[in-house]
Amino acid sequence: MKKNKDAVYYGDYLQLDKLLDAQHLQSEHYGPPAHDETLFIIVHQAYELWFKQVLHELRSVLSIFRADHIADESLMTVVHRLNRIGKIQQLLNQQIGVMETMTPQDFLEFRDYLxxxxxxQSIQFKEIEISLGLKRDSRIKFDQQSFYNRINDADRAYLTGLEQQPGLFECVDDWLARMPFLRLDNFAFADHFKQTIEDNLAKDEAILRNNDLLSADELQAELTELEGTRENFAALxxxxxxxxxxDEGRVRLSQRALQGALFINLYREEPVFNLPFQVLSCLADMDDNMTIWRYRHAMMVQRMLGSKIGTGGSSGHDxxxxxxxxxxxxxDLLNLATYLLPKSALPPLPDEVKHALRRG
Ligand code: HEM
Known part of the structure; x- marks a missing residue:
């Protein structure tokens, strides 16, 4: 490492003059400053800084996934960075508690000025959503129509451009669908798995039919439920x-990708699947964390606004x-549990498949 030429000064390095001079209250233009507006600004700014870091990590993960081949070292990097995103999200979820120390009445002191x-209109938030793979036509109607009318031309052009590129979801779908293991000549995973599931479901059906404690109606209800499970597995x-x-929107991953994800989950103890399994877990965690944030934010909004509309013109909490x-x-990754089997019921991997997996 080279020696630095000039002594670095803490405040200069972090540009604190700019950062700490960026909290200007709207309420000051209309009367006495509203005490809690400082908190409101700082919490939002802290969020935007963390969004910036999340995007920094996401862009690097996307650039790895967009390549045709992903080496194990790169998957390590992906796991490391997705993990970091997860930790940041946990922090973001906790920060809602800081915002909630402001009472709805304190908020009213400055809300209308905003x-x-x-x-x-947080462009970074929308960029996170788009980079993860949220499509415009799958947003709720208000978001599709109103959001793009409420941002300036440059932001609109930027986000529209991003929407043309594959998001993380599509990249992960491609990566999973490319998994070569399902096509190994001597091991038809689908056939083994299907047979095991059918055997298990047949056992369950026999148990139900032999259960004298069930009334005819109860038995019918249980059998209908079992049929639903059977259909879910059959669709796989x-x-x-x-x-x-x-078509019904019950699943988004391609069939091959879902099978790949399932295979990784079922045989995650095989060394070759360790890293892919961690990638899938991180993605599921990220989705969880984002959903928790949305939910907590929506609850906070209900507390702050009741059923009033938002400053951005939406129905607010609703x-x-x-x-x-x-x-x-x-x-889909969270729903994988539908298709899991206990380890003891798994079709064992034939030796030649194990060897092929180890050779990579
Ligand atoms: C008193 C605190 C807050 C209130 C009352 C509030 C209220 C709202 C409301 C009503 C909306 C819906 C759009 C609208 O009509 O305005 C919204 C959206 C949003 N807010 Fe907040 N918010 C608060 C704090 C925060 C904080 C601290 C953040 C952190 C960045 C944040 C980020 C967002 C984002 C990203 C959206 C868009 C969500 C989406 O479109 O799915 N909000 N907020």
Missing amino acids: VPASGF FDQTLYQKMQ YLRKTTERNRIFT
Whole structure:
């Protein structure tokens, strides 16, 4: 490492003159400064700084995933950076508690001066959503129509440009679908898995039918439920059924990608799957954390505004509550549990497959 030429001064390095002079109260233009407006500004600024760091990590992860081949060392980097994003998100979720120390009445002291500005116009937040893979047409109607009318031309052009590029979701889908292991000549994972599931479901059905304690109606209800489970599993290996599930919005990953993700989860103890498993866990964590933030933010908004509309013109709490479920990206990874089998019931990997996995 080279020696530095000039002595670095803490405040200069961090440009604290700019950073600490960036809290200007709107309320001051209209009367006495509202005490809590400083908190409101600083909390938002802290969020935007962390968003900047999250995007820094996300862009690097995306550049790795956009390559045709991902080496193990790169997957290590992906896990490390996604993990960091997760930690930042946990911090962001906690910060809501700081904001909530402001009472709804204190907020009223300056809220009206902020119209029409809103967190809704946080371009970095939208960039995070888009980079993760949120598509405009899957947003709720208000967001599709109103958001793009409420930002300036440069921001609109920037986000529209981002929307043309594949997000993390698509990259992960491609990566999973490319997994070579499902195609190994001597091991048809699908056939083994299907057979094990069918055997297990047949056992469950026999237990139900032999249960004298169930009334005819109860037995019928249980059997209908079992049939639903059967259909879910069948779709995993049936192109037409899977397509139907996709059309109904019940699943977003491609069928091959979902099978790949499942394979990784089931056999995660195989050394070759350790890192992919960690990648999938980090993605699921990220989705969890984001959903928790949306939910906590929506609850805070209800507390601050009740059923009033937001400064950005949305229905406020109601709009935010809807985006909490609607804007999730990696739900399929969380739903994988539907298809898991206990380790003891797993079809064992044939030796030649194990060897092939170890050779990579
Ligand atoms: C008193 C505190 C807060 C209130 C009352 C509030 C209120 C709202 C409301 C009503 C919306 C919906 C859009 C609108 O009509 O304005 C919104 C969106 C948003 N707010 Fe907040 N907010 C608060 C604090 C924060 C903080 C601290 C952040 C951190 C950056 C934040 C970030 C966002 C983001 C990113 C959106 C867009 C969400 C989406 O479109 O899914 N808000 N907020």
